[in-house]
Amino acid sequence: MAKRSRLLPATLILLAGVIDFSTPRTVSAAALYAAAVLSAAALLSLRGTILTGVIALLVDWFMFRYFGYRRSAIAFSELVMVATVTGVGIFLNRLLQHRKTQLQSVRDIATAVQRAVMPSPPERIGPLRFAGRYEAAETDAQIGGDLYSVVDTPFGVRCVIGDVRGKGTGAVRAVAVGVGTFREAALQEPSLTALVERLERALVHEARQSGSLIELEGFVTGVLVEFPGPGNEMRIVNRGHPAPLLMSGDTVSYLEPSRPMVPLGMAALRDEPECVDTVALPDGATLLLYTDGLSEARDEEGAFYDPADGCARHLSAGPDALLDALLADCHRHTGGRRADDMALLAITRTHDGV
The missing domain is CATH 3.60.40.10 (PPM-type phosphatase domain)
Incomplete structure (x- = not known):
């Protein structure tokens, strides 16, 4: 289950690309790009989160070029939004990793306490x-x-x-x-x-x-x-x-x-x-x-x-x-x-x- 959940960011980017490519140019899958980055923050490493953000930006930028929105305000605002979410995702990933380290430390202490109080027979x-x-x-x-x-x-x-x-x-x-x-x-x-x-x-x-x-x-x-x-x-x-x-x-x-x-x-x-x-x-x-x-x-x-x-x-x-x-x-x-x-x-x- 854990391994499958790590595929969620890539799946969301792929789904966003399919939606952008197969729907009219007025339809945007920006929310899915943002969701991909935020899910990567919770499920992947720092490198994986950054890579997900970069891929989401590149795919979104390619779609704008494909539909002719090269220099439009819509394209600029959406790309800025995805970049901002990527920055937030990086921060959240660091925060979650810090909490994970703290939790592991607590677990290690609890294990040591258990072995001291109640050693294996x-x-x-x-x-x-x-x-x-x-x-x-x-x-x-x-x-x-x-x-x-x-x-x-x-x-x-x-x-x-x-x-x-x-x-x-x-x-x-x-x-x-x-x-x-x-x-x-x-x-x-x-x-x-x-x-x-x-x-x-x-x-x-x-x-x-x-x-x-x-x-x-x-x-x-x-x-x-x-x-x-x-x-x-x-x-x-x-x-x-x-x-x-x-x-x-x-x-x-x-x-x-x-x-x-x-x-x-x-x-x-x-x-x-x-x-x-x-x-x-x-x-x-x-x-x-x-x-x-x-x-x-x-x-x-x-x-x-x-x-x-x-x-x-x-x-x-x-x-x-x-x-x-x-x-x-x-x-x-x-x-x-x-x-x-x-x-x-x-x-x-x-x-x-x-």
């Missing part, structure tokens, strides 16, 4: 293979209100995925606090319960510091997973987040928590102890963690995308191929529309660590 830790994907709801944004992280610790491999219930810079700040706290506490806290409590305190403190009411609008849903060591055991804490999906053999199943828990940041509303579920991740099985940007993606009729159905169609895919396939399926389902941030983390236990 390691490709492999022992028998575990990882893949992560992140798509922000805002076009061209690099980071939003979802998070994930993987850390290799003395207590085993620990993972988190979360979704901040909020928008704007406050949500991004909560993501930074959540990921930073997790990566530090995962290396220090010997139990998964203590790690969750550390995250809870950090998020509540951040809410108080920022002056927001985290209990009402800024809470974080999340799933924490721990692979404590040899064997296929994994421990899961689900704090109000969409249930992970386990792909094992020919089956796909949701790992619902044995007891529902409130999201992180809302500990004041609960009095029961932390719920830690122990589940097996067999060799060759894959665990999919995701945010509701995937499970609540809607098509034109309002139907939700079903991650379990998507996983069932790609049971034999590795973690990277699985996430690419799920995102492609989701984009087809929604027609390319994005209503929410989307984070996905796939974890596969390989056979004998191969």
Whole structure:
């Protein structure tokens, strides 16, 4: 589409020439010459804009000569108009190029921030293979209100995925606090319960510091997973987040928590102890963690995308191929529309660590 749009200036000049040549001498296509130059300013480089302006002037001048308007006031005024529009087009092209450079700089900074706050997961830790994907709801944004992280610790491999219930810079700040706290506490806290409590305190403190009411609008849903060591055991804490999906053999199943828990940041509303579920991740099985940007993606009729159905169609895919396939399926389902941030983390236990 972008390549075709670059042909617009030449197409307009060609159309203007055809109209001038095939219509009576009283009909002028001056507007098309001007449109060609202005479209070149938006679509082409500076050299392309200047070249378009020069060609538009030459074609217009040739048409006046052809119809015998060599020294008329009409020819002079129209050529001056095209030349003036060319000058304006050159100015606009420089302005747009400057804005484009600024935008690219902002994007580069955003990419650096994303990599610093939420680096890509390691490709492999022992028998575990990882893949992560992140798509922000805002076009061209690099980071939003979802998070994930993987850390290799003395207590085993620990993972988190979360979704901040909020928008704007406050949500991004909560993501930074959540990921930073997790990566530090995962290396220090010997139990998964203590790690969750550390995250809870950090998020509540951040809410108080920022002056927001985290209990009402800024809470974080999340799933924490721990692979404590040899064997296929994994421990899961689900704090109000969409249930992970386990792909094992020919089956796909949701790992619902044995007891529902409130999201992180809302500990004041609960009095029961932390719920830690122990589940097996067999060799060759894959665990999919995701945010509701995937499970609540809607098509034109309002139907939700079903991650379990998507996983069932790609049971034999590795973690990277699985996430690419799920995102492609989701984009087809929604027609390319994005209503929410989307984070996905796939974890596969390989056979004998191969």
